[in-house]
Amino acid sequence: MVLSKLVGLSLAGALGTLVRYGLAGAVQRFGGAAFPWGTFAVNVTGCFLAGLLWGLCESRWTVTGDMRAVLFVGFMGAFTTFSSVMLETGELLRSSQWLYAVANMTLEIGLGLLSLLMGTKLAWAL
Structure with missing residues (x-):
């Protein structure tokens, strides 16, 4: 079972x-x-696409946890991780956790950019 999940994740990630x-x-x-x-x-x-797939998985399709992992971690994770940030922020908004939603966006973008700049500085210093 674990092997088939890993193969599915790998193939979906490649796609x-x-x-x-x-x-x-x-x-x-x-x-x-x-x-x-x-x-x-x-x-x-x-x-x-992440919103569409998530909505279909929640409302119309019967999808196992392993298949969701293949779709969202495998395919969508390789296609764009930005969609994961948006999905998670959307979940926070749907559950009225406004502060966490704003914090998530601010931290993801702000610290992501800061980390990029710091990593670049470190690379040049080495």
């Missing part, structure tokens, strides 16, 4: 990676190099 690469590349070629349109398209598409 998510390929879809991300294809979509981002196509959009970036079309939109030009001045703005990261490819990443923008992947993140917005990923959020829509």
